[in-house]
Amino acid sequence: MSVLDVKALSFAYPNGKNILHAIDLTIAEGEFILLCGPSGCGKTTLLRCMKAQIAPVGTRKGSMSDLPAKEIGYVFQNPENQIVTDTVRHELAFGLENMGLQTETIRRRVAETALFFGIDEWIDASVYEISGGQKQLLNLASVIAMRPKLLLLDEPVSQLDPLARKNFLDVLLRVNRELGIAVVLSEHHLEEMLPLADRVLFMEAGAFHYEGDAQGYVRYMKRRRAEQKKKLYGLESGISAAAEIACFWEQERKEAKVEKLPLTVREGRQYLGKKKEEGKETGQWDQQIEKIKERYRKKESVKERGTKGSRKNVCLLIDHIWFQYQKQTPFVLKGLELRIERGEFHVILGGNGSGKTTLLSILGKRLYANRGKIRLGEDRKLPRIALLPQNPKAMFSRDTVEEELQEAGCTEKLAESLGLLQLLSQHPYDLSGGEQQRLGLAMVLAKEPDLLLLDEPTKGLDGVAKKRIGDDLETYVRQGHTVLCVTHDVDFAAAYADVCSLLFEGEILSTESAQTFFEDNAFYTTDADRILRGI
C-alpha cells in the first residue's frame, strides 16, 4: 500500500525555468527514502510540491494521489526559523491548536510527544534557551504531534554540529521504525544514513538518475564519477569512506566478482580484515594498503614549526589569554595558548561551547581578553586581520552582488577567481549557501588581510561547495597569507589544514600537523582514518 503516489510531475517557475521533469515516485507505507543530489537539483521544489500548503508558485503538470495535507509533516532546514512561538510547550501545541482540537486532546498529545522525544525535561524552557539540535528536535516533535502519515524533511541536519546531527538522525530513525511513519529525507551528507535507507533516490537537474538500494547507489556513484573523470574520494564523493576504500580495493585488484560493499566504519574494518587474510596468501596486501593509505594522506606541512616562545615566522602569538563574558559567568577561555605562523592554513577543531567563536572575536578585536596578551611576530607589525562570520548574511545590506562587491572594494580579478562574475546582477539572498559564502569571502578578501579568520565556513554547504571554498582558501594561503579557521567539520579540516589544534573547554590541548593530528586521534578524526587505523 502506498502513502503517496506522484505521477509525471513537472514543475516550472513563473519565469519559465523548468525545475522538475516528469517525476514518478511511489512512497510505500513506512518507507525510509533518502533523496540526494547536488544543490539546485530540485530536491526542495519536489518536497514542497508534495506538501500542498507550501507548494511553490508556478505551473505544475502531472498528478498526485490525495493525501490530506495535514497528514504530511514537513521539517525545514533552518532550526530557528521554523519555530513560531516563544516557548517549547506552545511550539509543540501550535500545530494541534491549528487543527482546532479540544484542549484536553491537545494537552494529552503534547505530553505524549514530549515523552516520546525526551523533550519533557526542557518543555518549560524558552526557545532561545535551547541549543540548535534541540530546536530541530522540537520542530520534528511538533510535526509528529500532528500524527502525519508521511514526513518530508528538507536537509534538516545541515545546520547542526556533528553530534546533534547524529542525535537527530537517531530520533528520526525511531520515528520511522517505532511509529511506522514514512520518511523522505533530503540530505547531502548522507554517509551515516545510507545503511538505514530503504531506498535512495539520486536527483539531478530535476529528474531521478538513480533509484534503488544503498549498494546500488554506491556502485552508481562510482561509475558516475569514473565517467566524469573525477576522483572517487574527497569532500564531494557523496559516499561513505568505507565504500570508497572498498571501491579502491576492487579497482586496484581489478576484481571482477561483485561483492556487498561495506557502508559503515565497522563494515569497512571487517572488509579490510578479510582482505588482509586473503592478501597474505597472494602477498600483495602491503603494497595495496599502502596505495590506499596514500590517498588519504593529509597535507604534510613543508616547514618546521617554531618552538614555543620564539617569534620567528610568527603571525600572532596568543599568550595565555583568559576571557569571560560577565563577572558572574565562568571563564570561556582559560589560559589559552596558541601560535599562529605565517602562511599556514590553521584549523581549530572543537565542540560546542568550547570557546571557538570567542577566540575568533578576540583575535578580530571585537572582544578583549581579561588577562593575557596577543603578541606580534618578529617585525612587531600588527597584521591586517579580517573576520568572516559564521553566517555571511550578517554582511549583506545591498540589493545586488555587484553593489556589495563595489562597496567592499573588491577587484574584478578577485570576483572572477571566486566565480562571482556571473552572479553580479543577483540579489545576495537569492544565491545558494555556497555562493553566499563565496560572496562573503570576496568581501573580506577585498581588504587583502594578512590573517583571515573564518567561523564555520562549511556550515550547511554540500560537498561541492565545500570543496570550492576550500580550494579558494588554499589558493589564498599559497599566496603567502595566513588562514585561521574554526570548525566542527573534521573532513574539511583533514582535506585542507596544514596545522590542526584541538580546543576543549577554553584551552588548546594539542597543535600538530594535520597528518599527526588525525592519526593520533582515535575518535575525533575522519571515517577513513578510523577504518585504516592500525591496519
Add this chain to the structure above:
Amino acid sequence: MHIRPYTLFSTLHPVILLGYALGAPILTMCMGNPWCLLVSFGCALVMEWFYLGEQFVWQGIRGTWLLFLLIMILNFMTNHRGMIILFQTRTRRYTLESLCYGAANGLLLCAVIFWFRCFSAVLSNQKFLYLFGRRFQTAALLLSMILKLFPETQYKITQIRMAQDDSAFQEKEALKVRLKKGMRQISCLLEWSMEDSIETADSMKARGYGAGRRGQYERYHFTSYDLGALAVMLCLSGTVIMGMVLGKITFSYYPTFTWNKEMLVWNVLICFCEAGFLLMPCWMEVIGAGGRRR
C-alpha cells in the same frame, strides 16, 4: 528575572492575577488620601522586594526620585492656592499646601511605576498571552512571535556588529561615517530578519495555520479556592472603594489641609484593608506555610 516565580499566589487563576496586577496601580491612581498613598507606596516597595529582590528596589528608587522631584516642583511652581505661605515674590506666592500636594502626586506616580514593575512578575508573559489570546487569538500569537523574535534578533544584531564593525582597526571615525555604518547594519538586520521570517510563515502554513478556528493549549481551572481568594480580594478592595466613594477618607489640600478627624477609625480600617489587598501575595505565602506545618 524574578526571585519568587512559584508563589502560592501564582497558582491562582490568571484572571485573578490580572485583577491584582491591574487593580493595585489603578486603586493607587485613584487615591487622594496621603495616608492611603503612603501605605500603597510602602506596599509597592515590599512587593517589589518580594518579587524582584532588594537590588530592584534600589534601582527603582534611583530611577524614580527625579520624576518625583519634577512633579513636586512643577505643582509647587505653577499652583499658588493654599493658606500657609512659604515665600512670596511680587506676582505670586508659594504655599506649603501646593508643595505637599505636589509631593503626594509625585509619590502617586512613583507608586504606580513600582506597581507596574511588578506586573510581569505577578502575571507572567505566558499567562498574559493566555488571557489576551482568549479574545484576541491572532494578536496573542503575534505577540508570542514577537517575544520569540526578540532574543533571536538580539543575537543577529551582535552577529552583524561582529561582522561589520572593524572600528578597532581604524582611527576614530567621524560621526557621519559611524552613522552610515549604523544605517548599513540596520538595513542588514531588516533584510536578514525578513528573509528568515518568510520561512517562519511557511512553517506556520505547513502546520495548518489559518485552516479554521484554533484550539487552545492553556487551561486554567477556576476552583473554589480561586473563588475564595477572589472573594477576599473583592472584600478588601471593595471596602477601600466604598470608603472612597462615601467620602470617608476624603482629604483636601486647599484652601488648607482638611480631613474628617472623626473618621479616624475609618481611616485606619481602610488603610488596613488596602494593605491587606496589596500585600496579598505576601501574606498568602506566610499563611500557606503555616498551614503546611499544622
Add this chain to the structure above:
Amino acid sequence: MGICTKSIAFQIAALLLPPIFLAVMAVTAYPYAAAASIAVILLALLPFFIGFEQKKPRPRDLVPIAVMSVIASLGRALFAAVPNFKPTTAIVMITGMQFGPLAGFLTGALSALASNMFLGQGPWTPWQMYAWGLIGFLSGIAGQRKWFRRSGVLYFAGFLAGILFDWFLNLQYLIGYIRPVSWQAIVLTYTAGLGFDLVHGSSTVLFLMLLEKPWGKKLHRLKMKYGILSAQEEKGEESCI
C-alpha cells in the same frame, strides 16, 4: 472595499476619542484622570484588535508585522549612544506606508507592548501603544493616498510625528499628576523636554531620509518574491492589513 472604508472610518473615530477625553479631563481637573486616561486609551485600542481578528490574516501578513515590531524596538540598541535618538518612529511609519494602516497600527502598538515586556511595563505602556499605533495608522493612510510622494512632506510628517509622540507622552504626567493644569505648568513641562523632543523629531527625519528609499525597495522585493499581500493586490482591493 465598502467594509474597508467603513471600518477605517470607525477606527478613525476610535483614534479621535482619547484626545477629546483627555482635553475634557484637563479642563475640568478631573481627580481620577490618571486612571481614567489609561482606560480611555485602552478602549480606543480595542477596535483595532477586533478588526485585526476579523481580518483572519495569513501567515505571510503576520510575520512582517512581527519582524518590524521587533526591529522597531531593538533598533534603538544600535543607536543607544545618543539619548532619545531612536529609529522606532521612522520604522513604524515605513511599515505603515508599505503594509497599510492596520499593519502600521499593530506594529506600533505591539512594539511598545512587547518591548515593555522586557524593559518593564509602566503606566506609559498604553500611551505608547496608542501613540505609535496612531503614527503607524496615519502613515498607512497617507501611504495609500500617496500623500508622501514628495519626500519633503514625508520628512515634515516624520519630524512632527517624533515631536508629537513625546508631547503626547508628556500629557500623561500633565493630566494625571499635575493639578490644575495651568498654562505655566504646560510651558514648564514642554520646555523642559524640548531638547529631547527635537532629537526625537530630527532623528526620525534622519532615519526616514536614509532608510525610506532603500527599505521601500527591499520590502517591495520581498513582497514580489514571496507574495506578501499579493492576494489583495490581485483583487484590486485596498489592502487593509
